[in-house]
Amino acid sequence: MHTQLYLKEIVNFEYRLFRADRLGLIIALILFAAASYAIINGQSWVNKQQQAIQAAHTEEQARLQKLKDNLGKINAGSLKSARASENPANAYWVGNRHAATYAILPPTAFAATAVGQSDLNPPYIKVSADNKESFALNEEIENPSNLLIGHFDLAFVVVFLLPLLLIALSYNLLSAEREQGTLAITLTNPVPLWVLIAGKLSFRAGLVFLLMVSITVAGLIVTGTDLSTMDSLIQLGWWIALLFAYILFWFALAIAVNVLAKSSAQNALILTGLWIVILLVLPTLINIVVNVAYPVSSRVAMVGLIRAAQTDATKESDAIVARFEQEHPEMTAGPVSNDDDTAASKKRVLVQQAAADRITQIMAGYDHQLARQQRIVDSLRFLSPAIVMQEALNAVAGTDNSRYQHLSRQVDVFHRNWQGFFLPKALENTPLTLADYEHFPHFSYVEQAISETTLRLFGGLLGLAVPIGLLYLFSVRRILNYPVTA
Amino acid sequence: MNTTANVISNELFAKWKPAAGAIGTIARKELLELLRDARFWWTSGIILVLMLIALILGWQQMQRVDTERATARAVTYQQWLDQGDKNPHRAAHFGQYAFKPVSPLAFIDPGIDQFVGSTVWVEAHKQNEFNFRPARDATSLQRFGELTMAFGLQNLVPLVIVLLAFSAFTGERERGTLRQLLSIGVKPSQLLIGKGLAIMAVIGALLLPVALLGFIALGFAGDQHASLANLVVRGAWMVLGYALYLTGFIALALGASAALSSSRQALIVLLTFWVVNGFVAPRAMTDLARMVSPTPTKVEFQNSINEARKATFGHDENHPAFAAFRDEVFKKYNVTRIEDLSVSFRGLSLRKDDENGYRIYDEHYGALWNTYARQEHIRAIAGFAFPLAVLRPFSMGMAGTDTFHQNQFATAAELYRRQIQTTMSEDLIQHHKNGDDLYVSNRDLWEKIPALEHKIPEANIAIAQQGLNLRILWVWMLAAIAFAVMATWRLRPL
Numbered sequence: 001m002h003t004q005l006y007l008k009e010i011v012n013f014e015y016r017l018f019r020a021d022r023l024g025l026i027i028a029l030i031l032f033a034a035a036s037y038a039i040i041n042g043q044s045w046v047n048k049q050q051q052a053i054q055a056a057h058t059e060e061q062a063r064l065q066k067l068k069d070n071l072g073k074i075n076a077g078s079l080k081s082a083r084a085s086e087n088p089a090n091a092y093w094v095g096n097r098h099a100a101t102y103a104i105l106p107p108t109a110f111a112a113t114a115v116g117q118s119d120l121n122p123p124y125i126k127v128s129a130d131n132k133e134s135f136a137l138n139e140e141i142e143n144p145s146n147l148l149i150g151h152f153d154l155a156f157v158v159v160f161l162l163p164l165l166l167i168a169l170s171y172n173l174l175s176a177e178r179e180q181g182t183l184a185i186t187l188t189n190p191v192p193l194w195v196l197i198a199g200k201l202s203f204r205a206g207l208v209f210l211l212m213v214s215i216t217v218a219g220l221i222v223t224g225t226d227l228s229t230m231d232s233l234i235q236l237g238w239w240i241a242l243l244f245a246y247i248l249f250w251f252a253l254a255i256a257v258n259v260l261a262k263s264s265a266q267n268a269l270i271l272t273g274l275w276i277v278i279l280l281v282l283p284t285l286i287n288i289v290v291n292v293a294y295p296v297s298s299r300v301a302m303v304g305l306i307r308a309a310q311t312d313a314t315k316e317s318d319a320i321v322a323r324f325e326q327e328h329p330e331m332t333a334g335p336v337s338n339d340d341d342t343a344a345s346k347k348r349v350l351v352q353q354a355a356a357d358r359i360t361q362i363m364a365g366y367d368h369q370l371a372r373q374q375r376i377v378d379s380l381r382f383l384s385p386a387i388v389m390q391e392a393l394n395a396v397a398g399t400d401n402s403r404y405q406h407l408s409r410q411v412d413v414f415h416r417n418w419q420g421f422f423l424p425k426a427l428e429n430t431p432l433t434l435a436d437y438e439h440f441p442h443f444s445y446v447e448q449a450i451s452e453t454t455l456r457l458f459g460g461l462l463g464l465a466v467p468i469g470l471l472y473l474f475s476v477r478r479i480l481n482y483p484v485t486a
Numbered sequence: 487m488n489t490t491a492n493v494i495s496n497e498l499f500a501k502w503k504p505a506a507g508a509i510g511t512i513a514r515k516e517l518l519e520l521l522r523d524a525r526f527w528w529t530s531g532i533i534l535v536l537m538l539i540a541l542i543l544g545w546q547q548m549q550r551v552d553t554e555r556a557t558a559r560a561v562t563y564q565q566w567l568d569q570g571d572k573n574p575h576r577a578a579h580f581g582q583y584a585f586k587p588v589s590p591l592a593f594i595d596p597g598i599d600q601f602v603g604s605t606v607w608v609e610a611h612k613q614n615e616f617n618f619r620p621a622r623d624a625t626s627l628q629r630f631g632e633l634t635m636a637f638g639l640q641n642l643v644p645l646v647i648v649l650l651a652f653s654a655f656t657g658e659r660e661r662g663t664l665r666q667l668l669s670i671g672v673k674p675s676q677l678l679i680g681k682g683l684a685i686m687a688v689i690g691a692l693l694l695p696v697a698l699l700g701f702i703a704l705g706f707a708g709d710q711h712a713s714l715a716n717l718v719v720r721g722a723w724m725v726l727g728y729a730l731y732l733t734g735f736i737a738l739a740l741g742a743s744a745a746l747s748s749s750r751q752a753l754i755v756l757l758t759f760w761v762v763n764g765f766v767a768p769r770a771m772t773d774l775a776r777m778v779s780p781t782p783t784k785v786e787f788q789n790s791i792n793e794a795r796k797a798t799f800g801h802d803e804n805h806p807a808f809a810a811f812r813d814e815v816f817k818k819y820n821v822t823r824i825e826d827l828s829v830s831f832r833g834l835s836l837r838k839d840d841e842n843g844y845r846i847y848d849e850h851y852g853a854l855w856n857t858y859a860r861q862e863h864i865r866a867i868a869g870f871a872f873p874l875a876v877l878r879p880f881s882m883g884m885a886g887t888d889t890f891h892q893n894q895f896a897t898a899a900e901l902y903r904r905q906i907q908t909t910m911s912e913d914l915i916q917h918h919k920n921g922d923d924l925y926v927s928n929r930d931l932w933e934k935i936p937a938l939e940h941k942i943p944e945a946n947i948a949i950a951q952q953g954l955n956l957r958i959l960w961v962w963m964l965a966a967i968a969f970a971v972m973a974t975w976r977l978r979p980l
Contacts (some may be wrong), residue, residue, distance in 0.1 A: 144598035282632035
């Protein structure tokens with residue numbers, strides 16, 4: 001009962017002090033400016049991705065329409081197809097090249113908050129009936145220096161800049177009062193020291209927390225994010241929870257440093273040093289150690305192995321002759337006829353399938369090694385709350401690797417459906433009809449199960465909660481010896 | 487008095503005693519104080535250890551990646567030679583893979599290596615983009631950066647400078663020694679130079695072992711990718727660039743200490759500058775550069791190339807340009823039928839189509855790389871205030887790990903592709919008989935194409951590219967020194 005009363009009083013006084021002190025205002029302004037710019041920036045990135053997706057979709061539709069038009073003309077007899085590779089009824093060529101469809105990964109409602117890996121993983125994969133390696137690993141175009149430097153997004157503001165502001169607010173939580181001499185006077189009241197700390201902390205933490213949340217929500221609404229769906233509300237909830245945990249972590253750290261009873265200046269230096277260690281030294285050190293100790297297997301070796309598999313398949317059957325003949329009919333014996341079409345297409349499908357098993361094995365082996373390395377890095381991320389927070393924010397925004405891997409798995413399944421639609425027709429010499437064109441398989445991304453994302457995000461919260469707990473235990477013990485007079 | 491300090495001052499600075507007078511005394515005293523400060527030993531010790539770890543691990547990683555790529559290069563060339571007898575144009579379709587070599591200086595500054603594709607398929611009719619960015623196989627941890635020597639020099643050493651220099655003047659003022667110094671007639675500029683020299687000596691001593699190790703390591707880099715002279719000159723330029731950067735930082739820190747009224751203020755201002763310089767400005771400028779000069783998406787880029795290619799005849803004999811070309815050939819060789827030509831019409835048309843393609847690709851890739859260059863220039867503008875914006879590209883440029891060097895290799899791979907195309911077409915033109923469908927060539931032709939060996943450009947080319955960045959860095963350093971000098975003119979003793 002007393003505790004509640006004192007807490008209220010303390011928060012009240014903190015509020016008055018805040019109003020009198022310029023520092024709080026400066027911090028609020030910096031936060032407002034940085035967060036607003038970050039949200040605008042993030043939204044423009046999402047817009048660019050949406051435009052790219054739209055352009056891909058438009059291009060695909062235009063391509064398909066042209067094919068349908070040509071097929072209509074051929075059926076009506078007004079157009080004759082010169083070569084199999086231009087024939088809109090040839091299931092092999094249409095499936096492998098002309099009708100290749102984009103499997104699209106739509107940005108989530110919260111994608112504007114964290115660019116994450118979405119500048120490396122393109123939001124669309126162009127699926128064709130060809131073997132997986134021909135399309136699965138294509139890159140989006142971007143200046144590599146831009147990728148190296150990164151984006152000024154909300155996740156950057158929260159993970160990197162917010163802790164500095166929190167340190168500025170809390171480095172002298174206790175030490176200032178002690179140096180000014182007011183701590184001893186305050187504690188002549190029957191208020192426990194931890195209540196005083198809790199009161200000061202609640203005010204400052206609450207202030208920053210409310211400020212960040214309101215700027216974020218307002219910013220997202222202003223830039224056009226739809227926050228009314230269930231999914232986006234869940235994302236918002238997770239984001240708020242993570243933000244709260246992160247703020248609490250840095251304040252817990254500040255308190256732990258304060259209870260060491262050093263001077264304000266020393267506190268500031270120690271906390272800045274800890275910021276550097278947690279945000280700069282630890283992540284970069286872990287990164288390079290992991291790259292050297294557990295290197296990812298070489299993609300360049302994989303490329304050589306895949307090529308060897310392809311070469312062997314073509315040596316075993318003559319299909320590359322067929323491909324070449326179709327593309328360069330002037331070099332073949334006799335004019336192209338429908339029979340030549342089918343024999344050639346059939347051979348190509350067979351060669352492709354012969355190589356497919358071996359290539360799938362090679363790529364699966366590589367993916368397996370990659371997954372192992374990523375699991376190791378994943379577990380090492382708990383060494384630094386900054387890495388945990390960055391990963392978690394990426395997961396909330398849907399711009400982390402796991403969502404893209406979810407897309408890849410769905411694309412694998414869709415790819416088999418796509419091949420199952422076109423390749424049998426090529427083998428059986430069934431020409432495509434206009435009706436077939438209306439029934440091409442369509443890709444639609446299905447979001448990850450809530451449980452999967454929840455597990456990851458919960459791991460993130462735990463990765464923050466455990467350090468908070470440890471710091472709390474440490475502070476609670478040291479505070480018993482805290483010298484209230486200077 | 488500390489005996490070690492005595493020895494140091496006697497041996498190292500004996501020459502200074504008669505000459506510099508006040509400045510020398512100040513410098514010696516500052517040096518002694520620094521060397522006695524336990525905090526200094528701890529921070530610099532840790533940073534030195536971190537940089538040595540970065541050097542060793544960076545070296546190992548670089549060697550591993552280089553070996554992988556060298557092996558892959560041998561494999562792909564062997565696959566090219568072993569492809570058997572086939573029509574030369576089919577061989578051109580088969581092509582090779584080109585693998586980007588790792589610059590021997592990448593262990594100091596790996597630059598964009600993680601974010602640039604390692605592999606490009608060199609095939610007929612198409613100039614492909616590079617695939618397999620190493621960062622795509624990494625987690626979001628990679629986006630925090632790697633601990634490299636460049637990282638240490640760009641971010642951690644300036645931090646040491648800030649810690650050493652933030653209380654240079656404000657501390658003296660707060661202790662009361664500043665007004666004593668000024669009252670006995672010491673000029674503020676002498677104080678500035680003395681303190682500056684001491685900090686420079688300390689930082690220099692800290693970085694000396696690292697620099698020496700770096701240069702020694704260069705000697706062990708094979709000459710496969712660059713001559714030793716090239717590497718040493720590049721290394722020397724890097725040392726100059728970092729020297730300008732760190733000297734400017736020292737001047738800035740001392741100037742801030744002189745201009746501001748308390749140590750606390752000086753520390754906050756300098757740390758804010760350090761954070762903005764290192765983290766905020768680069769990202770903000772990148773976003774600005776992207777807004778002003780946006781990168782096209784892959785769909786846009788491919789579409790514009792496809793549109794341009796519609797004007798070329800490719801393999802479409804119904805294309806009007808094909809008919810025009812055929813008529814041109816007939817006129818040139820004075821015949822009326824393909825069968826009467828003394829050379830292969832197929833070979834001629836392939837060569838013509840290739841040349842049309844080359845023009846298109848040069849134009850489009852040139853435009854794309856110009857977009858990238860414009861983005862770099864926009865980023866460099868921030869360098870007048872925040873020097874990391876020009877130091878980082880300068881360091882990457884000298885190390886051979888920036889976009890320019892990537893584009894140099896892309897050009898080399900493309901020229902190699904054209905060499906393959908031209909050789910294959912020439913063989914057809916000379917030896918293929920019009921109407922012969924079974925013409926094949928053999929290993930003798932494949933062996934005419936040597937393996938792709940790419941050496942990184944000479945140091946003078948790299949420095950010409952980075953001229954603007956280096957000049958901006960100079961200007962910034964001079965401005966920082968000017969700021970420090972002006973701040974000491976109005977030095978307040980109390």
